[in-house]
Amino acid sequence: MKFSKPLVIFIILTLALVIAGFSPIPVYVKHVLILTLLYAYMGTAWNLMCGYAGRLSLGHSAFVAIGAYTTIILFRQITLSPWLGMLMGGLLAVGVMLLIAYPCFRFGLKGPYFTLASIAVMEIVQNLLTSMRDLTGGSLGLSLPYKPTSLALFQFDGKEPYFLIILVLWFIAVALVWKMERTRYYLEAIREDQDAAAALGISVNKNLIKSAVISAFLVGIGGAFYVQYFRYIDPATVGGFSIALNLALVAIIGGSGTILGPTIGAVLLIPLSEVLRMTVGSQLPGLHLLVYGILLVITIIYLPKGIVSIPGIIRARKIRKANLALTGSGIAGGSGADE
Amino acid sequence: MSDNILQIQNISKSFGGLQATQDVSFDVKEREILSIIGPNGAGKSTLFNLITNFYKVDSGSILYRGENIVGLTPDAVCLKGITRTFQIARPFPGLSVSDNILVALLAKSKSVEEARDKVPAILEQVNLxxxxxxxxxxxxxxxxxxxxxxxxxxxxxxxxxxxxxMTGLKPKEMDEMMDLIRELQQHMTIVIVEHVMRVIMTISERVIVLDHGRKIAEGTPQEVTSNPEVVSAYLGRRSGNAGN
Amino acid sequence: METFLQIIASGILLGGIYALISVGLNLIFGVIKIVNLAHGDFLMVGMYLTFFLFTLYKINPYTATLLVFPILLVVGLVIFRLIIKPLLGKSETEVNTILASAGLGYVLQNLALMLWKSDFRAIETNLTGKSINIGGMMLSSGRLWAFIICVVVALVLYYLLMYTKLGAQVRAVSQDTDAATLMGINVNMIYSLTFAVGIGLVGLAGCIIMPIFNVYPTVGTYFNTLAFVIVVLGGLGSFTGALVGGLIIGLVETFAGVMASAELAQVFSLLLFLIILFVKPEGILGKAARV
Structure with missing residues (x-):
């Protein structure tokens, strides 16, 4: 069957992560694992709208910031449990997404225009957060008041609970995308040619909005996790271009528009950048991000479908060779001429 | 009335100052093959876009089984039962041929599996x-x-x-395509926009002729081709077309 | 009334500078139809070059344009050859060039961070802090010079585009690549030239604004957004549009900055940007708008 191989990879990956997370590895490695899963999770959410539907957002950190700030502000102001805050953050992210996505899709914003609009939304959110100093602490940011380990308050002294939570979130996101098979096909068709998709009875706007809403909700939840885990946020870090680009990066390098692409991208990139940051970060700040940039450019030029496309490319090459041999022996000349 | 599956009533459409479709009316009968012909720029493709609601008509109504479908979205029109092809074929370039078909099957299938099962039959039907x-x-x-x-x-x-x-097909391929269309007629009503006269003369039961966005003639292929207004519409502008 | 005029005058000066920053971006979009997200980062490169030419070799920022413009022109040629050209004419060119240029911008920013740390750097020329009194309005000398140079650059560019053979070729390519190819125009050459000039121009803008703004590795991000707002406002690909857009945003930001905070001023121009994107697509699509 077609899906058996990714399914096997998914199961092995999940098991490996569970074992790794609970084995006696250094705390720092656990931190890298959590970070990897966070980006795999948010990259998977990004991928739904931007990979499958091809509406490239480079402003998704807006929704990370909304999720994070909603959670922390509700906790600081009215001591609302971060679990509820997380839900509220996700819902608020959906609200903001609808505000922008509806007109975007309604007015048929595509290609570069959609991307520019997404960046504008990110900048608006970032500027608003900076300017609402009373509530957000402005550009100085907010820190989470320390509480001893408490499940109800979503604060833990060890890494394991955070690991488990983000593992579950990641699992849910991947399984959700997996389950949405019909929608994935619709979104792909819309990405390829939205008029042709409409002519086949596919509702373009409905499916785009659906992908945007789920994407924003999941990323908003990711923002809530971010603030609970890092205990500190400021508008530039959580709502800036870095996170937005990283989400795109893990998905694209892994393989955008595929179920496991973002996860594979995160598994490769996040540890790499953390190792770079740890080893040469003090002498060469920014080196790990520089590597990101170079990898992105190289991937876009040489491997636009990402790492997951490598087996397919090899297979296609083999088939082409086999076909060449066939046509070569059968009909002379013909289709092999372009090789 | 009941044998008219589609009734186009006085539809008009203009783009800016250009009147692309002007007060066009005609009926489409159940299980017939109806051809729409006319010189380049006569408004044939526009008419398709109007019937499938890719463009919104400025005035007039389009009745499908007696129900006005003006104002529906193109996807809703398709779900009702009217599907169009594009003059320049628009495959989903990044999807495989079988996924192209699968996507098209999905809208009316209960599950992806059900759609997947139907793919081979359609691939075979169109020889892909x-x-x-x-x-x-x-x-x-x-x-x-x-x-x-x-x-x-x-x-x-x-x-x-x-x-x-038919455009761009070799004569033998055209014959195959015509056979296929006749076969399809057993199950559905077919409206064709076509340039190739041989095809129109062979397979259509009725022909609508458009010129400058207006309907100038309607009838059997023989009636239409002997209509002086049709002849002058074609010959008046250029003559190369009818030879095929 | 006097302060009102003062705000208007400052707004116009700022707008001129903004227009100069955006004009290269617009040129590249107008002709090659690609969005260069690294635009602001090339501005940063131009600013750093100017900074070091001034502090190390005592070269005046305005004289530095004579060096920085050609240097970035060459950088532009190389970048076009290495990154942009391989992506043209393939599937999803629009999206891929955005991503590749975003990656390039990231590289430039972090290269700057590695080389020069995240410190804010400024230069003090003999114009720093000086103003000129014109009809009762105090205008910053640096900004006035920047404005004048912007006008000169705009006129030169306009002349080149409208009254030279090369300019006619560039316009032909921007309107219809296929037709231009049929007429024997080397589209690839025009593309690389346009890209190079676009990058050169933003480098030149870097020289001009160095006496007015601080430089730091991510300074480009701020100006990038600004440039896109301006260009979309005036109509992507429209040359005069960039000038008009620059003036509008200069005025809007100056007024909003006086009445509210700087952040809200930016929010205001970004909202304007979104509204234009939504309701005036024929404006932003420029000549590509069709039935």
Whole structure:
């Protein structure tokens, strides 16, 4: 069957992560694992709208910031449990997404225009957060008041609970995308040619909005996790271009528009950048991000479908060779001429 | 009345100052093959776009089984049972040929599995079974046209609207395509926009002639081709077309 | 009333500078139809070059244009050859060039961070802090010079585009690549030239604004957004549009900055940007708008 191989990879990956997370590895490695899963999770959410539907957002950190700030502000102001805050953050992210996505899709914003609009939304959110100093602490940011380990308050002294939570979130996101098979096909068709998709009875706007809403909700939840885990946020870090680009990066390098692409991208990139940051970060700040940039450019030029496309490319090459041999022996000349 | 599956009533459309469709009315009978012809720029493709609601009509109504479908979205029109092809075939270039068909099947299938089961039959029908794993973007022009038809058939339409499916085909391929269309007529109503006169004369039961966005004639192929106004519309502008 | 005029005058000066920053971006979009997200980062490169030419070799920022413009022109040629050209004419060119240029911008920013740390750097020329009194309005000398140079650059560019053979070729390519190819125009050459000039121009803008703004590795991000707002406002690909857009945003930001905070001023121009994107697509699509 077609899906058996990714399914096997998914199961092995999940098991490996569970074992790794609970084995006696250094705390720092656990931190890298959590970070990897966070980006795999948010990259998977990004991928739904931007990979499958091809509406490239480079402003998704807006929704990370909304999720994070909603959670922390509700906790600081009215001591609302971060679990509820997380839900509220996700819902608020959906609200903001609808505000922008509806007109975007309604007015048929595509290609570069959609991307520019997404960046504008990110900048608006970032500027608003900076300017609402009373509530957000402005550009100085907010820190989470320390509480001893408490499940109800979503604060833990060890890494394991955070690991488990983000593992579950990641699992849910991947399984959700997996389950949405019909929608994935619709979104792909819309990405390829939205008029042709409409002519086949596919509702373009409905499916785009659906992908945007789920994407924003999941990323908003990711923002809530971010603030609970890092205990500190400021508008530039959580709502800036870095996170937005990283989400795109893990998905694209892994393989955008595929179920496991973002996860594979995160598994490769996040540890790499953390190792770079740890080893040469003090002498060469920014080196790990520089590597990101170079990898992105190289991937876009040489491997636009990402790492997951490598087996397919090899297979296609083999088939082409086999076909060449066939046509070569059968009909002379013909289709092999372009090789 | 009941044998008219589609009734086009006084529809008009203008783009800026250009009147693309002007007060056009005609009926489409159940299970007939109706051709729409006319010189380049006569408004044939616009008419297709209006009937399928890719463009909104400025005035007039379009009744499908007695129900006005003006104002529906194109996808809703398709779900009602009217499917169109595009003059320049539009495969999904990044999807495989079988996924192209699968996507088209999905809208009217209960599950993805159900749709997947139906793919081979349609691939066979449009003679693309050997290309199933090719990408839509890798096909030749002829194969693209066949895929375009296959996608339209996959939506299981009651009215199939074909926009210039014959253009660029060799005579033998045309014969095959005509056979296929006649076969399809057993199950559905077919509206064709076509340039190739031989095809129109052979397969259509009735012909509508458009010129400058207006309907100038309607009738059997023989009636229409002997209509002086039609002849002058064609010959008045250029003469190369009718020879085919 | 006097302060009102003062705000208007400052707004116009600022707008001129903004227009100069955006004009290269617009040129590249107008002709090659690609969005260069690294635009602001090339501005940053131009600013750093100017900074070091001034502090190390005592070269005046305005004289530095004679060096920085050609240097970035060459950088532009190389970048076009290495990154942009391989992506043209393939599937999803629009999206891929955005991503590749975003990656390039990231590289430039972090290269700057590695080389020069995240410190804010400024230069003090003999114009720093000086103003000129014109009709009762105090205008900053640096900004006035920047404005004048912007006008000169705009006129030169306009002349080149409208009254030279090369300019006619560039316009032909921007309107219809296929037709231009049929007429024997080397489209690839025009593309690389346009890209190079676009990058050169933003480098030149870097020289001009160095006496007015601080430079730091991510300074480009701020100006990038600004440039896109301006260009979309005036109509992507429209040359005069960039000038008009620059003036509008200069005025809007100056007024909003006086009445509210700097952040809200930016929010205001970004909202304007979104509204234009939504309701005036024929404006932003420029000549590509069709039936």
């Amino acid at each position: 079974d050997k290309k199933a794993h090719f990408m839509g973007g890798q096909l030749t022009t002829l194969e693209r046209k066949r895929l375009e038809l296959g996608k339209a058939l996959a939506t299981d339409p009651e009215v199939l609207m074909l926009d210039e499916v």
